[in-house]
Amino acid sequence: xxxxxxxxxxxxxxxxxxxxxxxxxRLVSHGAQVRVIMTEGATKFISPLTLQTLxxxxxxTDTFDEHDASVVQHIDLADAADLVVVAPATANIIAxxxxxxxxxxxSTTLLATTAPVLIAPAMNVHMLQHPAVQGNLEVLGSRGISxxxxxxxxxxxxxxxxxxxxxxxEIVEVIIGMLAGRKPLAGRKVLVTAxxxxxxxxxxxxxxxxxxxxxxxxxxxxxxxxxxxxxLVCARTDGxxxxxxxxxxxxxxxxxxxxxxxxxxxxDAVFKAAAVAxxxxxxxxxxxxxKGPETMTLELVRNPDILQEIGNWKQANGGARxxxxxxxxxxxxxxxxxxxxxxxxxxxxxLLVANDVSQEGAGFGSDTNIVNVYGAEGLVLSLARQPxxxxxxxxxxxxxxxxxxxxxxxxxxxxx
Ligand code: CTP
Numbered sequence: 001x002x003x004x005x006x007x008x009x010x011x012x013x014x015x016x017x018x019x020x021x022x023x024x025x026r027l028v029s030h031g032a033q034v035r036v037i038m039t040e041g042a043t044k045f046i047s048p049l050t051l052q053t054l055x056x057x058x059x060x061t062d063t064f065d066e067h068d069a070s071v072v073q074h075i076d077l078a079d080a081a082d083l084v085v086v087a088p089a090t091a092n093i094i095a096x097x098x099x100x101x102x103x104x105x106x107s108t109t110l111l112a113t114t115a116p117v118l119i120a121p122a123m124n125v126h127m128l129q130h131p132a133v134q135g136n137l138e139v140l141g142s143r144g145i146s147x148x149x150x151x152x153x154x155x156x157x158x159x160x161x162x163x164x165x166x167x168x169x170e171i172v173e174v175i176i177g178m179l180a181g182r183k184p185l186a187g188r189k190v191l192v193t194a195x196x197x198x199x200x201x202x203x204x205x206x207x208x209x210x211x212x213x214x215x216x217x218x219x220x221x222x223x224x225x226x227x228x229x230x231x232l233v234c235a236r237t238d239g240x241x242x243x244x245x246x247x248x249x250x251x252x253x254x255x256x257x258x259x260x261x262x263x264x265x266x267x268d269a270v271f272k273a274a275a276v277a278x279x280x281x282x283x284x285x286x287x288x289x290x291k292g293p294e295t296m297t298l299e300l301v302r303n304p305d306i307l308q309e310i311g312n313w314k315q316a317n318g319g320a321r322x323x324x325x326x327x328x329x330x331x332x333x334x335x336x337x338x339x340x341x342x343x344x345x346x347x348x349x350x351l352l353v354a355n356d357v358s359q360e361g362a363g364f365g366s367d368t369n370i371v372n373v374y375g376a377e378g379l380v381l382s383l384a385r386q387p388x389x390x391x392x393x394x395x396x397x398x399x400x401x402x403x404x405x406x407x408x409x410x411x412x413x414x415x416x
Contacts, residue, residue, distance in 0.1 A: 003031035013041015016165035078112035088122035125161030183227030211275035213237025311348030
């Protein structure tokens with residue numbers, strides 16, 4: 001898969017540095033030429049000799065160790081790279097990258113390269129959550145640097161939380177996707193719902209909500225760029241839908257239900273990002289209503305719950321056929337986790353993306369979002385404030401790893 005590719009593997013000083021040996025070995029077994037750069041801190045956790053043996057190349061640790069007079073080493077490595085991956089990436093290297101520092105071999109090479117850069121952060125949970133680190137990650141994201149999210153679990157420092165280095169196989173999968181041009185959603189049909197439904201009272205009046213459709217649009221756009229054939233079923237939205245996707249306009253919840261259920265059997269994944277009105281007027285007048293007495297009472301009736309209908313359909317059809325991977329959204333203002341887990345179980349979805357719309361930078365109308373993703377086992381991914389488009393891409397990456405149609409994980413054929 002990586003035959004003919006040169007990958008510069010940057011290793012920084014965290015306990016997860018030992019996992020970089022497995023990563024190096026996996027990359028070599030996929031045919032890549034791996035050139036390792038270690039920071040001084042990294043060499044305290046794992047010996048350069050280990051990486052030299054696995055990569056079959058000398059390991060660079062010192063900017064001034066110019067053993068080959070015909071080249072300037074950091075420029076040579078920066079130019080040779082088809083991709084630079086930093087795993088594990090400590091808070092320190094992330095800060096250096098964000099600020100353009102070049103005080104050792106790795107940071108200097110990172111500044112000099114024009115190749116795509118992938119970083120896999122690993123650190124203590126509180127360090128990862130620190131606004132300085134989150135701000136630096138945001139800066140790197142805005143420059144087009146890719147990330148492999150840290151995992152959640154037992155950390156070496158004793159805490160349980162987010163901060164573990166992603167598994168080497170997961171990092172390899174992302175590298176193959178970036179270099180071999182294999183798009184994780186290629187050949188997949190996905191349906192995304194977006195916007196706020198409109199529930200009409202008469203030809204000129206309606207009930208709706210604050211949804212702008214931005215998150216749904218970002219999801220449709222990201223799925224398109226990751227190779228999917230995208231159908232966007234949308235209600236009222238603030239802007240035009242992205243190009244290159246099939247748009248089905250369904251103003252009301254009932255129309256959206258019909259459009260979704262008709263297409264459901266054909267889909268590999270369904271993402272319900274629309275804000276569907278829970279109630280609609282009991283009566284929809286043919287003509288504009290005339291004013292009458294001082295007060296009026298509006299009778300509302302329950303709308304169908306589309307996500308619930310999808311969940312029910314999946315349960316009824318799951319044995320006989322392959323059903324789509326279903327993801328729901330939940331905009332909450334209180335008790336986010338409890339409501340999210342309750343909705344996940346009740347509506348029978350595979351994942352539920354919860355956002356606390358009371359937080360600044362999250363929810364309706366905003367260009368950014370902050371989300372927690374829950375599966376049957378609990379919290380599976382937590383994404384700090386960042387543009388909705390970046391969030392969307394990471395959500396699809398997660399789906400493409402968890403869905404029944406996900407490609408097999410790369411086999412570990414290397415010596416480790
Ligand atoms: N949803 C739906 N049809 C509805 C209401 C909601 O498909 N009539 C979907 C939304 O698209 C979203 C998920 O259900 O993916 C959660 O929406 P939310 O309004 O938070 O769910 P409710 O069950 O209506 O939540 P609550 O009990 O808080 O009103």
